[in-house]
Amino acid sequence: MFAILVALVFGYGLGSIPFGLVLTRAAGLGDIRAVGSGNIGATNVLRTGRKGLAAATLLGDVFKGTVAILIARQFAGEGAAMAAGVGAFLGHLFPVWLGFKGGKGVATYIGCLLGLHWPAALAFCGVWLAMAGIFRISSLAALTASAVVPVGMWLGGWISTTLAGVLIALAVLVWIRHHENIRRLLAGTEPKIGKKKDATPAA
Numbered sequence: 001m002f003a004i005l006v007a008l009v010f011g012y013g014l015g016s017i018p019f020g021l022v023l024t025r026a027a028g029l030g031d032i033r034a035v036g037s038g039n040i041g042a043t044n045v046l047r048t049g050r051k052g053l054a055a056a057t058l059l060g061d062v063f064k065g066t067v068a069i070l071i072a073r074q075f076a077g078e079g080a081a082m083a084a085g086v087g088a089f090l091g092h093l094f095p096v097w098l099g100f101k102g103g104k105g106v107a108t109y110i111g112c113l114l115g116l117h118w119p120a121a122l123a124f125c126g127v128w129l130a131m132a133g134i135f136r137i138s139s140l141a142a143l144t145a146s147a148v149v150p151v152g153m154w155l156g157g158w159i160s161t162t163l164a165g166v167l168i169a170l171a172v173l174v175w176i177r178h179h180e181n182i183r184r185l186l187a188g189t190e191p192k193i194g195k196k197k198d199a200t201p202a203a
Contacts, residue, residue, distance in 0.1 A: 015091025019060030065111030
């Protein structure tokens with residue numbers, strides 16, 4: 001139990017690193033929270049016009065989850081790995097350094113999938129691409145993938161019930177963090193990919 005707690009705290013520490021804020025400030029662009037949607041994720045960083053910074057933010061947000069999981073697994077096993085993934089995800093959503101106001105969690109969710117069961121990360125990307133190609137709405141693609149992948153992987157016998165439960169719990173948080181996107185989806189006003197105000201939740 002102690003190892004699980006340590007892994008959770010360790011994961012939270014890594015997950016709470018706000019790469020979007022750190023990188024934009026380092027580049028002399030000021031506080032990313034004052035730009036666009038005010039989010040610290042890659043999509044909002046992209047609104048600065050700096051594609052390289054946006055890509056770096058995306059990679060940072062993905063791999064902080066993956067790295068936390070791999071390190072915890074190496075030292076304390078699979079239970080600790082899952083705890084580290086949960087911690088990293090919560091750290092991204094609720095970073096102590098930013099008054100517990102973080103990103104929407106999609107990129108870090110993918111990073112957790114990558115670390116916990118990499119085929120699930122591939123499945124997520126596949127569902128996202130399919131939905132985005134059909135509907136041209138990034139948030140809808142991400143929400144669908146986060147809901148379908150853990151359930152589908154569990155029903156197919158690819159992942160354990162415990163891991164499925166963890167991933168579904170994280171997916172519920174992704175949906176909660178996208179409540180504004182969901183409201184716009186229901187109203188038919190959610191921007192499509194390629195529009196100036198694209199609401200891609202890569203955070």
